[in-house]
Amino acid sequence: MTDRSEMFDRLKGLIEPFNKKGVEVGETTTFAGDLEWDSLTVMDFVAEVEDSFDIIISMNLQAEIENVGQLVDAVTKLTAA
Amino acid sequence: MTDLFSKFDALIAQREGLLATGVKDPFSLVMEEVKSPTVAVVNGKETILLGTYNYMGMTFDDDVIAAGKQALDEFGAGTTGSRVLNGTFQGHKECEDALKEFYGMDHAMVFSTGYQANLGIISTIAGKGDYIILDIDSHASIYDGCKMGDAEIVAFRHNDVEALEKRLKRLPADAGKLVVLEGVYSMLGDVAPLKEMIRVSKEAGAMILVDEAHSMGFIGENGRGVAEEQGVLDDVDFVIGTFSKSVGTVGGFCVSNHPKFEIMRLVCRPYVFTASLPPAVVACSAASIRKLMHNGNKRAHLWENSRNLHKGLRDLGFKLGTPDAQSAIIAVIMPDLEKGAMMWAALLENGLYVNLARPPATPAGMTLLRCSLCAEHSSEQVADILSRFERAGKAVGII
Numbered sequence: 001m002t003d004r005s006e007m008f009d010r011l012k013g014l015i016e017p018f019n020k021k022g023v024e025v026g027e028t029t030t031f032a033g034d035l036e037w038d039s040l041t042v043m044d045f046v047a048e049v050e051d052s053f054d055i056i057i058s059m060n061l062q063a064e065i066e067n068v069g070q071l072v073d074a075v076t077k078l079t080a081a
Numbered sequence: 082m083t084d085l086f087s088k089f090d091a092l093i094a095q096r097e098g099l100l101a102t103g104v105k106d107p108f109s110l111v112m113e114e115v116k117s118p119t120v121a122v123v124n125g126k127e128t129i130l131l132g133t134y135n136y137m138g139m140t141f142d143d144d145v146i147a148a149g150k151q152a153l154d155e156f157g158a159g160t161t162g163s164r165v166l167n168g169t170f171q172g173h174k175e176c177e178d179a180l181k182e183f184y185g186m187d188h189a190m191v192f193s194t195g196y197q198a199n200l201g202i203i204s205t206i207a208g209k210g211d212y213i214i215l216d217i218d219s220h221a222s223i224y225d226g227c228k229m230g231d232a233e234i235v236a237f238r239h240n241d242v243e244a245l246e247k248r249l250k251r252l253p254a255d256a257g258k259l260v261v262l263e264g265v266y267s268m269l270g271d272v273a274p275l276k277e278m279i280r281v282s283k284e285a286g287a288m289i290l291v292d293e294a295h296s297m298g299f300i301g302e303n304g305r306g307v308a309e310e311q312g313v314l315d316d317v318d319f320v321i322g323t324f325s326k327s328v329g330t331v332g333g334f335c336v337s338n339h340p341k342f343e344i345m346r347l348v349c350r351p352y353v354f355t356a357s358l359p360p361a362v363v364a365c366s367a368a369s370i371r372k373l374m375h376n377g378n379k380r381a382h383l384w385e386n387s388r389n390l391h392k393g394l395r396d397l398g399f400k401l402g403t404p405d406a407q408s409a410i411i412a413v414i415m416p417d418l419e420k421g422a423m424m425w426a427a428l429l430e431n432g433l434y435v436n437l438a439r440p441p442a443t444p445a446g447m448t449l450l451r452c453s454l455c456a457e458h459s460s461e462q463v464a465d466i467l468s469r470f471e472r473a474g475k476a477v478g479i480i
Contacts, residue, residue: 039441043217050247058212059234
């Protein structure tokens, strides 16, 4: 599971600048609930992830991603393609 | 039983909290009398209208009203039918002919509202496996059109050409792509860099739709909008517009040079499954569109009004949505919703109506007092508007 934990660490690093509340970030941390991100923060963060991995996270896919673990899975899948 | 309305509890509480502070409900205003495109009676008081999008003041134009009355007499009150069944009258064709002439395009399709025009065109032309690339600050009707269709939706940062280009390059080269842009964004009244955006979109093989709702009639040499102003209208595949702003009636449209465009009349559900516009509305609209083709002086006066209001408000110390007057919308940024509602109410007490706009309709969670100017506002009215803003702003403590 090294690949997965590497991906988690990388995404956690991208989350940190947006983690204004200093929430402890784990697999089950939710973006709307735990991190309390509004739609504007979500947009900035998504753009950051997209540019870092050179991928597109469509709004259709964003609607299915609620927590960090789901984001790790989604980005892993998108970068493998 | 689960009360299906419990999901609205937070909004109900916010609204009640706001009304408890003593402000009047900004979302239940009634115009008791409308005297002209710029003056109405509200709460028994004569009020200057500065939030109606009635940019060219066509609502009371003599020729427009006469055309509507004649159509009412000759064709009746309504069509009672869909455009594709019994609901296309002579007036609907004349309205579409006026639009084709106005834009210099081959095809025009009139919808019952501007909302339905975006809903219908976007949801129909972009299907499963296609991509819609849109500005994050797009109008609700664009988002709803995306939601109704089956395409993949990709958003990019507002008016950011580089962000658009990057995303286009990441999409599969052979996938169908529709880039959706607006000429003027209605919340802040800012204009899009369409020239650059259309260039990068064309390079990526995308089709382009531009919503010119807030520019028709006064931006561009012939009033065709921002794409015309920036010299790129020929590269736009679909222009969406509305009759409920400069045209002064209600309805929406799409104009296009696409050779297969007419098939949309059979496959576009928000066009097919609703009744067409009443005869009087299409007659008023056609008369208005034809007059808008030759309105140079009115346009110049509208721009003068917009620049004067922008400068005046800035000089008074208000924070504005754009550094200069880019359209006929001037957005005044309020510190928060409560102050915004207080300022809105204070303006109304001073006999001035503006739009109160708040999240989620606004970008970045802002509360805005949105002012839209009319070519029929006199220079004296604009001066009057500024003094009312000054009085209200000082009373509420914003300036």
